[in-house]
Amino acid sequence: MSLLSIEIRKTFRRWRTYIGFIVVAGAVILLEVIIKLNETRMAQNFSHGLSGDFLISGSVLNAWVITAFIMNSLYIHVPFLIALVAGDMVSSEATSGTLRFILIRPPSRSNIITAKFFAMLFYTALLILFLGALCVGIGLAFFGGGDLISFQTGMPHIVILPAHVAAASTVMAFLAAILSMSVVGSLAFLFSTLVDNSIGPIIGSIAVVILSFIIGNLPFEFLESLRPYLFTTYMGIWQLLLNSPVDWGEVGKYALALLGYDAAFFAIAYFVFVRKDIKS
């Protein structure tokens, strides 16, 4: 059995790994049921501002629109669920005392930390894909398909993607979201190598995410120069894929930045773990 599959099995043997899936399932089901029960009113509220000037027809609320709406939770709620597991990857071994045991076995430290890192990425990808599958699955069952209305920070503010491209755009957006969330996981993973308890890495990584968001969104000119260096600046990569036409140059820039942060956080974690003193 490969080291990676051992680490994945180990990760999925911990009950806290399932918290993310339970929370995501509960939140998505609850949200979609609430939207379904208030469908008419919500559809009216959704287009309320334009109905004064425009005659509107067609499904404003559909699986793709609701999925894009729920994806906004990726900024705050999902990072916490990822940090919950990623922040526990190495520190839990230190807490339970198994770290010394696994490090005296044949696999090298570098193989172990690499396997743990990829197990964390596997969990992150699985959680995001689970979120996507649930949003789309329940959304299609409750509301059916239709055009995807996406909201952009720049101009144009509202982009309507026709139904036949909505599915592909949503899949691409979720794949990009995996990359985006992997940075949060990598950060929590790095913190997990620094301490011997799990709470610190979880809270620490979420604190960094929130602080980074705040700095990135404060309307002060002197903070402008900091924004390119904040990983949260690039976390909205999935929104770029819900635009028309997609600015692939910008997507590439965001993806490279996120991969760069992933690599940097992993490199530091690797360095720390390889040199970690387990005798004291």
Add this chain to the structure above:
Amino acid sequence: MNLLSLFFGLLFLVSPPAQNDGLRYLENAIAKFNGIKDYVVDVKVHLDLEAVKAPDMEAKVYFKEPDKVKIDSKGLFFMPKDVGVINPRKFDPAKFLIQVIDTLTYEGDPAVRLSLTPKKDESGNHDIVLTIDKKDWLIREIGTAPSPGRTASAKITYGMFGGFMMPVKVDVKLDMGNVNGQAREFGGRRMRMNEMKGTVEVYYSNYKINTGLSDKIFERRNEE
């Protein structure tokens, strides 16, 4: 006959009553639409707005007198409310104060511009300016100002369908600028009004006029 009645008598003769002329012009334009009980038309909308990017949208629009409208579309569809569905009957002369603004030559034909001011200050009522072609008695342009600083105007091109002159293309110009602080909301996203600026082209084809549309078609309200 005293001097006063002579004065008013002369005044009546030398200054034509603008309200009556305007009323006559409007009634002529409405009469042009009188034989139309109902119609179905395929509509295609091309949006070119700063704040909204959308593919061309298609729908089937059902109309039945006096003002029933139903839109059927596979995907999301929206078009300007005041000028998307041309129905001269909505300019009910009883509801407006009608003034002739001026006479002009519109694309080589004599035309008149009328100002329609709602008699009742009800929500949704606003001033309308109509340019009516006096040769064919067709409404060529509609201008509205839903609120100060916001304007929408439509230029209408007609074609002959089943003996009736019906719109084949409406070029709508929206200008929601010059209104500080006002915003429109869509899906929770607020847009500044000046971002709701641009043009909308509405194309009409495949008219089926007076087919006896059932009222049941209009029972389900359009999603708004």
